[in-house]
Amino acid sequence: MSLRIVHVVAHGFLPPHDGGRLKAACLATALARCGDLHWVSLDDDHRARGAGAPPAGLDLPWGGSGTWHGFMGQSAKRRPFPRSVGGWLRAARAGVRLPLPWMPYSERHGEVQAALARLRPDLVVADETLLAPFAAFAPAKWRVVHTHNHDAALLAQEVFAAGGRGHQARAAARLVRIEREIFPRLDQVWGVREADLEAYRAGGVDGSKLFLAPNVIPDPCFLDGEAPLPPGRAVFFGSLWYPPNQDALAWLLDLWPPVAAALPGARLTLAGRGCPGALEARVRATPGLDLAGFVPDLASLLRASGVAVIPLRAGGGTKIKTLEAMAAGLPILATSVAAEGLGLRDGEHAVIRDEPEAFREALAAMLREPGAWRAMGLRARDLARERFSQAALDAAVGRAVDALRG
The missing domain is CATH 3.40.50.2000 (Glycogen Phosphorylase B;)
Incomplete structure (x- = not known):
């Protein structure tokens, strides 16, 4: 019955x-x-x-x-x-x-x-x-x-x-x-x-x-194959009305200028609805940043990126944005908060850094040659298929x- x-x-x-x-x-x-x-x-x-x-x-x-x-x-x-x-x-x-x-x-x-x-x-x-x-x-x-x-x-x-x-x-x-x-x-x-x-x-x-x-995450979020990983292209996405994402963006804005200065032409796309006015003004005043707003086709944005950047410092549960990046097979640079509860191991499935200087150095290295981290991204995708499909x-x-x- x-x-x-x-x-x-x-x-x-x-x-x-x-x-x-x-x-x-x-x-x-x-x-x-x-x-x-x-x-x-x-x-x-x-x-x-x-x-x-x-x-x-x-x-x-x-x-x-x-x-x-x-x-x-x-x-x-x-x-x-x-x-x-x-x-x-x-x-x-x-x-x-x-x-x-x-x-x-x-x-x-x-x-x-x-x-x-x-x-x-x-x-x-x-x-x-x-x-x-x-x-x-x-x-x-x-x-x-x-x-x-x-x-x-x-x-x-x-x-x-x-x-x-x-x-x-x-x-x-x-x-x-x-x-x-x-x-x-x-x-x-x-x-x-x-x-x-x-x-x-x-x-x-x-x-x-x-x-x-x-x-x-549902099956359509899993991107099969090994699409090219363009160097110098990173992405951070999430609802920007949510305070933990606002805090992450503000922290990232502090870290980005030295990376952009060291890597001319590098771009970081910020996607998500609800960015507060003060943060939006900071984004638009910072070279190398693109504020995309809400992106209905997240898969296309991820395919055009070489690195997923997830700098969360607060939040609970397990993070959907991290799961989506895992399912895309992208190399992931994350904080321990962004990775918690997902079984991600530093160096095996993602690069996990909490200190600002270490995070900035890892971001620069991954932007220069994202292909060097491809195998790590694919292992993360396999982990997501097994545990989080x-x-x-x-x-x-x-x-x-x-x-x-x-």
Whole structure:
């Protein structure tokens, strides 16, 4: 008998034009292969439909399909612990019992809980830590959260400093509370790396409930063959509205001028939407840099590059941009943060440097002769195929679902 699966997502994830949406789309593909899949989206930016619009069928780009249930404008991140009696009553009428500390913060959030109840799911999977309460209290046989990061630790790094310290403290408190109070109530917690699972175990989650469901990238991201690696061409890509990527870009801007002076004609392409004005001004004032904005065809950009530069100094989970560079077979220059959790070994799969001078020297050397690092890039691609392909996630999710079914 086919499982009825509800996948609760923060927003519409198609097209998957950033890392968060790509993660959700890959997980949806894996879940669709396990049963009858329904998406409940809190902030439906995939299609312009109001809350009263009927459900719609949706095909996934890499196989599988399901039914989309959108709720326009329901952010999961508005306030830490607001309460709505109206929302609580809406959920209660549908059979959802919400303890007082976890009452919804709006009537519309109560509608989402009621929609979960009406779908009568066998399995509810919440797609990130903040959505875990939706799974925890849903009337389902099994309730799961798939975390993209150890979120409480991520905020502890102050990677969201742009939100202000007060907001940061409230958000961090909420995440800690979810991990400590909600995660133990769930039937399973899926994480993208072993270090995150260890943190949940230390926080009180039964180890038998913890499963690894890695971040992966779909098959079209894997570039076959050995395309030419043009010297003097490097690329850094990522959503530039995201604070860790902004920090990485600012650090790279400090390192680049001596490299450009030593290698006349060298170019570094910066791709991604949302670059802040101050950073954009610095980029345009620095010789040898090209600000490409959002690039819909990332594969073409990677084929035209000789080196992928990933200078992240903050962030959680495993990095989609690193996986995409691995799948392209490009030589990779990365920090240890960019490489964490992926099994990359310095000198075998990537060049990993954290000190500014060492990073700068490695960048200059790789730009001069990227072909000398081709074998390293191809080994990284083989590693990505083995551990971080869609097939790897399908298998991991299948094992977790089989464990639920006994």
